[in-house]
Amino acid sequence: MRTLEGKRNAARKLIARTEMDDQMIADIEEFPVEEVEKLRAEIQPALSKHDPTSPDSKP
Template identity: 85%
Template structure:
């Protein structure tokens, strides 16, 4: 489309500048300093954009894994708390013994015991 326009040089410069600024604002960390023309440097731009997409996908995967780990840890902690609540309700075990069994801090078990007594 740019090549077909009678003002192609001006349009090319404006769009190229806009793309470069936008990518800088995104902190894209790709090498586009030599990019001077979308028409002439389209292969370089395509390669850099592909690298950016791959980097963003990798970042997204890493963030997803981290969120998954955090959610799993939270579910495991809640499961331990629920088991501790049952032990508190059904047995005469000490808070220290329940904490040892469920691998929770004794303060956490004391707090759960106080909650169940109310």
């Protein structure tokens, strides 16, 4: 069984590389959807900087 940090790392990758919603990621990683929401909030600003189609992206 993976550690909680291992599950968080996997969830971060799913957030960054897929268009899965938070509930689906929580189901896959078997932890609360609130945890996925926190992770998404942490990494979303970084993702926006790298996505030229994002309204928040910086040139």
